[in-house]
Amino acid sequence: MDTRTVLAAVLGVGLGLVLLAAPGAVRTAYSVGRSPQDRRGEYGSAERAGRRVHSLIRAVGAAFVLVGLYVGWQALAV
Amino acid sequence: MRHVGLKARMAFVGSLLFGFYAVAAVVLMGLFGESALPLILVGSVLFVGIQYKIGKWAALRSVSAEDLPEDRFPQIHKQVEYLSTDMGIEKPRLMVARMGVPNAFAVGRKGAGTVVVSEELLQLLDADEVEGVLAHELAHIRNRDVVMMVLGQGIASIVAIAAQWIVLLTGDNDLADFFLAIVVGQIVQLIVMVFVLAISRYREYVADSDAAAEVGGEPLASALEKISRGSERAQDSAIDEQVSALCIFGEERGLLATLFASHPPVEKRIERLRN
Secondary structure, eight states: OOHHHHHHHHHHHHHHHHHHHOHHHHHHHHHTTTSOTTSSSSTTSOOOOOHHHHHHHHHHHHHHHHHHHHHHHHHHHO | OTTHHHHHHHHHHHHHHHHHHHHHHHHHHHHHOTTHHHHHHHHHHHHHHHHHHHHHHHHHHHTTOEEOOTTTOHHHHHHHHHHHHHHTSOOOEEEEEOOSSSOEEEEEETTEEEEEEEHHHHHHSOHHHHHHHHHHHHHHHHTTHHHHHHHHHHHHHHHHHHHHHHHHHTSOOSHHHHHHHHHHHHHHHHHHHHHHHHHHHHHHHHHHHHHHHHHOHHHHHHHHHHHHHHHHHHHHOSSOHHHHHHSOTTGGGSHHHHHTOSSOOHHHHHHHHHO
């Protein structure tokens, strides 16, 4: 079994689960330095994205999980 | 010495980020040859510079900010002029926007800064509280916080790109390798951003402290309290759909939310401002 393939599967699924579980945190990590973190939401709190952005991040997370599972299945099938 | 704690933290995190960047640069040189070094350096500067410019433009455009008229808001202009002189910076451009919530933010750098306040904030807060908020935003400009965050994000992105290239060029170019490259790049970026965000949270405390040094801690503490009280009332109401859409799945209190928060909790900020 190819190590890189297994790593791709495990890390891919892991990253996907993080995106599914914490889209707000992920969004903050990618937007700091690109847009002011206090541009939306009330003053004093970190920027919070709307439902659409969170849904998009979760969709990407789901895609990572699916691709990770597929890659893992391919590794096991070989 | 001003901001000893911040300087120490910046030295530590800065060294880490430089270390990440240096490793990425060395690896890229190893992959593409020593002649790639000037390209890597110029590319890095351009990458960060373009991100900074686009970020500033996009932030102002996204809220449709307009210049704050001096004839309608003479007191605010005077406050900012006085605070800027006291802080040793040029008076930034003042803008106003209808954001739907009380808010303010700063973009740009010393000599080319912009502070945007929302109409809702000006309506909600009294003059002293607005001054506290303005002092906080001016402190961000004076302390170069915006530039630092752009730099931090830029380094994270460059290191992530380098990690992706390492994986791609050392693999067989099949689907698994391509997927691994993407995943490794994103994970590396997230790990580096943990350090950048820790600094971001600390810089908020420093901006609070600088604002307190100018106008006292109570105005900003009172402003934060007033706004967060208003936010709690809105969240309790079933009618306010927009606010409830922002409170998603309670993740704000989880470990990941804490690690990746760009701002410290409001309660802690208020407590520090009052002590």
